[in-house]
Amino acid sequence: MTTVLTSEADLREHYLMPGAGPVDKQLDHIEKHCASFIELSPFVCIGTSRDGALPDVSPRGGEPGFITVQDPKTLLMPDWPGNNRLDTLTNIATSGAVGLLFFIPGINDMLRVNGRAEISVDPALTGQFEMRGRNPRSVLVVHVEEAYLHCTKALVRSGLWDTEKQVARSVLPSTGTMYRDQMALDQVPPEVIDGALKENEEQELY
Secondary structure (H helix, E strand, O other): OOOOOOOHHHHHOOOOOOOHHHHHOOEOOOOHHHHHHHHHOOEEEEEEOOOOOOOEEEEEEOOOOOOEEEEOOEEEEEEOOOOOOOHHHHHHHHOOEEEEEEEOOOOOOEEEEEEEEEEEOOHHHHHHHOEOOEOOOEEEEEEEEEEEEEOOHHHHHHOOOOHHHOOOHHHOOOHHHHHHHHOOOOOOOHHHHHHHHHHHHHHOOO
């Protein structure tokens, strides 16, 4: 018997078929409950991929409802300043496929939305998301193909919202210390890196 599963047939020898509920709950649009979830969500993870590169999952955050529902088949997501690696955007420009996982702090339900996306720099769209007198560089237009509430078990197991399980920042070195070590910046004091990161966070949030 193989110990490495390389096909759906292999997987089904070890996993049950899904029940009707997990399959039937999948929608092809954003209905009222999905819309309410998105309006309350300040944080989403976006998964993308393209041929010839590793898949990527990136976080996106903002005020609750920073991603807007244009209509039942379309979401709009502003792209605010980041590290300019453009992993997510390059994947989208190449393949268009996206997977979104929405979170609401304190709630164990999650919302998954999958579809195809395009990157727009239309001023009519970027202008809808003005913050602090600035517009996002672009807006992701997500064309919804799948939407469904995700099982709560991962967040229940992790206790992610349990304040008694919160970890003190002091258990890790400062971000500047970790960057210095990882990038072999031995001549740069960690506090200099930490200061630059804090300044960037304050000045380039939007």
